Amino acid sequence: MIEDRGFSTVAIASVRAQAEKTRPPRALWTSAMLGRPLGEPNDPAFQRQVLMAALRLLERADGPVVLEDFESDPPGASDRPDWRAPNVPHDDxxxxxxxxxxxxxxxxxxxxxxxxxxxxxxxxxxxxxxxxxxxxxxxxxxxxxxxxxxxxxxxxxxxxxxxxxxxxxxxxxxxxxxxxxxxxxxxxxxxxxxxxxxxxxxxxxxxxxxxxxxxxxxxxxx
Amino acid sequence: MARIEDIPQPTRDAVLAIPCPSFETTPFVAGRPLAERRIAIVSSAALIRRGDAPFAFGSAEVRFLPASVPTEDILVSHVSINFDRAGFQTDVNVVYPIDRLRELAQAGSIGGVADTHYTVMGSTDPAGMADAADRIAAQLAAEGVDSVVLSPV
Structure with missing residues (x-):
């Protein structure tokens, strides 16, 4: 809708099937989990890579539909065995x-x-x-x-x-x-x-x- | 992970069942090299400034988010509860990458960061959002912004 009004757009997509159906002009699918499409929190280097990969699609001229996959999974998505929950009473x-x-x-x-x-x-x-x-x-x-x-x-x-x-x-x-x-x-x-x-x-x-x-x-x- | 097979049920089926609009046109706007472009973010996370009313369910409104709003005052009011919250609780850049955009501008990778960014409620039928798109387009033009990155939640 914004592209229709004369501006270049690129979408970061969390669900590839939705990007395939809606066919935005440019989209980058990432495997990051729902709720953190740019990757892990407090990991600016990885977030920058995702954002830059998306923005580079703005320079693509082979539309009208460009859908690419981001090359890597975000680090740190697995459980941390050394994490400890807050030690508080759970009585009420x-x-x-x-x-x-x-x-x-x-x-x-x-x-x-x-x-x-x-x-x-x-x-x-x-x-x-x-x-x-x-x-x-x-x-x-x-x-x-x-x-x-x-x-x-x-x-x-x-x-x-x-x-x-x-x-x-x-x-x-x-x-x-x-x-x-x-x-x-x-x-x-x-x-x-x-x-x-x-x-x-x-x-x-x-x-x-x-x-x-x-x-x-x-x-x-x- | 947002590989569809990694999304737990019944959220997976719900995500796949969300009606997806189809559009009659396939616009594709070319532009200047990235290093010369000013970029704005459009977030569908229903972001609000602390103290503002949350978005209503199904709202088709757009809210303008000045780049000057400190990230510590930005909250997520998206209606869905079936996505991770631990990420943006400690770093809003996972849904609204404003600091990352500034760093790319500082490094010269992009031409600049818009003064205004935009936020809407995801899961809303875009058929009712023409007015919101018009308002976004008018502000983009007024600021000389030529490109937009759409960020989900």
Missing amino acids: FATELAALMPVWEQAKARFGRTSVGLGFQPPERWAAFTDAFLAGGLPTVSGLDTAALALRFLCDDIKALYGEAAQAVGPAPSAGQVDRWFWHETAAGKLLNALRLVALASENNALKTVGGRFFVPAIYVA
Whole structure:
């Protein structure tokens, strides 16, 4: 659509089958996993290689459809046996979260950023907020229009805080290690599955929809 | 890995079942050598600035993202939960390679980095996005940007 308006475009493609169907003018398929199309985080050399390989396609004149494969897989996608999950108690969400807060602070200092913030409320309020949902309430938060959205983005923030804490120290875990720890070992993972069930049983259609689709990835539904 | 066989079910079937648009035209715009081009990023990760409202599900809007927005203030509000988040949690360049683009400009590999970048919600039917494409094109032209890299999530 942008090419139609007179500008050269190149797409980085994560799913080759989709690029084959949509046939953009120029596309570079990479084998990087969904969610990190440029490769591994904090690996600028590899990211630059991917980006440069894509940009070079802008100079190709043999269109109208150019689809190339990036030559190598991203490094570091495998599990790291020397990674250790944060050592916090998993008794209940509030206790676990409180113990995880200093670890999360370490992560923020290490990476200079946090992806927490979609839910418009600080972690100190999360446990009470989710308790209200589990008790059948429909609490809302300033900044988001509905209870469904408030809970949907709170779930995103919970996953973000835990994911960042998991990477606070030591070697970078694989994406799978972070996910398996969160969904199989933490009270937060169990909480999100419980919230999903409450949402699915709700008479609030918006909550039912977001709970069924956007709280727990299908492979981690308990 | 995003080799289709490595995507776990049922996400794999869902990804393959996403309707893919077909286009009547096959435009192909040639241009100057890469070292003379100014590049903009269009991200389908539904990026927002911290404090802004997340994208709505199915939104066909485009939001402008000034290059000056610090990466620590950029969040991902894409609706899907079936992609990795651990990557962009610590380095937003895995979906929005703004720092890498700057490095390529500094090295002289590209002519420059646009002042404005763009973000939309992926998984949206492009049939409703003509207005968004018009807005992007107008801003690209106003800034003298001639090329775009489309980055997914």
